[in-house]
Amino acid sequence: MSLRRAALVVAAVLALAACSDKNLRKPAELKDISNPAVQPSKAWSTSAGDGSGGVYSGLRLDLQPDALFAADADGRVYAINPKNGDRIWRTKTKARVISGPSVAGNAVYVGTLDAEVIALSRADGKILWHAKLPSEVLAPPAGDGDTVVVRSVDGHIAGLSAATGETQWLVDRSVPNLTLRGLSAPVIDGNRVFIGFDNGRIAALKTGDGQPVWEQVLSVPTGRTELDRLIDVDAGLLLVGGEIYAVSFGGDLACIDADTGQILWRRSIKSYTGMTLAGDLVVVTDESGVIWALDSHTGAAAWKQDALLYRKLSPPAAFAGYVVVGDFEGYLHWLDPKDGRIVGRSRAGGDPIRSPMVATDNLLYVLNEAGKITAVSAKR
Numbered sequence: 001m002s003l004r005r006a007a008l009v010v011a012a013v014l015a016l017a018a019c020s021d022k023n024l025r026k027p028a029e030l031k032d033i034s035n036p037a038v039q040p041s042k043a044w045s046t047s048a049g050d051g052s053g054g055v056y057s058g059l060r061l062d063l064q065p066d067a068l069f070a071a072d073a074d075g076r077v078y079a080i081n082p083k084n085g086d087r088i089w090r091t092k093t094k095a096r097v098i099s100g101p102s103v104a105g106n107a108v109y110v111g112t113l114d115a116e117v118i119a120l121s122r123a124d125g126k127i128l129w130h131a132k133l134p135s136e137v138l139a140p141p142a143g144d145g146d147t148v149v150v151r152s153v154d155g156h157i158a159g160l161s162a163a164t165g166e167t168q169w170l171v172d173r174s175v176p177n178l179t180l181r182g183l184s185a186p187v188i189d190g191n192r193v194f195i196g197f198d199n200g201r202i203a204a205l206k207t208g209d210g211q212p213v214w215e216q217v218l219s220v221p222t223g224r225t226e227l228d229r230l231i232d233v234d235a236g237l238l239l240v241g242g243e244i245y246a247v248s249f250g251g252d253l254a255c256i257d258a259d260t261g262q263i264l265w266r267r268s269i270k271s272y273t274g275m276t277l278a279g280d281l282v283v284v285t286d287e288s289g290v291i292w293a294l295d296s297h298t299g300a301a302a303w304k305q306d307a308l309l310y311r312k313l314s315p316p317a318a319f320a321g322y323v324v325v326g327d328f329e330g331y332l333h334w335l336d337p338k339d340g341r342i343v344g345r346s347r348a349g350g351d352p353i354r355s356p357m358v359a360t361d362n363l364l365y366v367l368n369e370a371g372k373i374t375a376v377s378a379k380r
Contacts, residue, residue: 028289028309030331030345038322038334038344043363043375044085049076051351051371056181058099058111058140061367063358066122069101071110072371077101077120079108082360085375091125093118098136102185104143105162111137117150119165131165133158139183142193147207149186149193157186157195159210169210173197178226180249180272182234189239189258196233200250204261214261219250234272236315236356238282240296245282247271253284255299265299267292274315274356276323278337283323285313291325293340303340308333317357319364320378326353330368332376348374 049072052059062069067079067088075095079088093110095118100110107128108120115135119128135154142149147168148160155175159168175198184196192204192213200219205212221229231250238245239258247253251270254263269292275284281293281302289312291305314326322343323335330351334344351370358365364376 025310027311027328028307031307033342033345036334036344037336037380038320039379040332040334040344040346040376041379042346042348043377045348045372045374046080046085046087047371048072048078048080048367048373049371050074051367051369052098054369056354058138058183058185059097059367060100060140060355061358061365061373062101062103062108063360063365064103064122068358068365068373069103069108070367070371070373071097071101073097075112077108077110077125079122079125080373082363082365082375085373089125091120091127093120093127099138099185100140102140102142104148105145107143107162109141109143109148111139111141111150115152117141117148117160117165119148119162129165131160131167138181140185142186142188144188144207149188149195149207151183151186151195153183155198157205157210159207171205171210174199178230180230180232180234182232182272184233185236187237187239187244192258194237194239194244194258196235196237196246196248198232198234200231200233200248200252202233202237202244202246202256202261204258216256216261216263218246218254219248219252221250232272235274235284238275238277240277243296245275245277245296247275247284249287253282253294253299255282255296267294267299267301273313276316276318278316278318278323281337283316283318283337285316285325289313291316291323291335291340293323293337305335305340305342307342312352312354314353315356317359317364319357319359322378324357324364326357326366326368328352332366334378344378346376348372348376 048070053073075093096113139151219231312328351368
């Protein structure tokens, strides 16, 4: 069985498992919120193509000072005015785009199902170059203006020239026989890139040549079955100052020293979605839909919210003094970061929200699976 097929099989098996016991896995019903503390309102909305086409992808929004960038599975890449939703430019790449966009320097990068990275001009969307990789580029590329670091589903990590797309270095990492469908995006900081792997490890590599700086075990496989032994690090890494927060499907969330790779603290939480920092709290949505808030310095649990069980939550976002999560019906749930109470609710269409939300001081930007982008403001 190919690695790609194995990943798809796991996704299907997990979906079936979630449906096998309707009583245990039934999504929680939403309860009315008395005296909501926040009244979100839609500032604008627009369409960025057809979204992911209903398949799991690494498509996301990238918010920059000059534009909000988006892409869809039909190969269209967009630059949008973040103030009003007007289109600045659109490019049809004619590729099956599956990840990105990611902006670095003067370029916008997307990855494709057909093992390509495409670079476009940030100013006008003109295609600058195509680069061929060994397999599907499911993780959004990461760049620093000189090097573009790319991951493919077969375990390869490549460093490409930002100017030409030429491969500068290539690292081959082993991939377990069975994995979830998903890849954690590389995170670049200075001359290092941090990556979470399907084998439960976190590594720091030099961006210049791909040489290892350190490697740390986040999770080890346990259990009797292959499904029990899944330990993928698929959620995005959270880099704050000199510390990295990482979580795995194996059930470990840890704070890691970015310079040495030493684990500073560890908690038992299972997730494939993502995290955000809300003040001194690391907030994470786990695989069953529980939202956890942990002290960022010690890992001690501050609170947990389980009123949204099995609603297939998005990574959380910190915005306007709240924690916001999306769900499979397009609802946005607004939580008080002090105690985790749900204090508001809004809706950004009827399709699932799975990709990370991004924000300015005034607007929260939400991309749903159908490609709809909604800008939301918060009124107390």
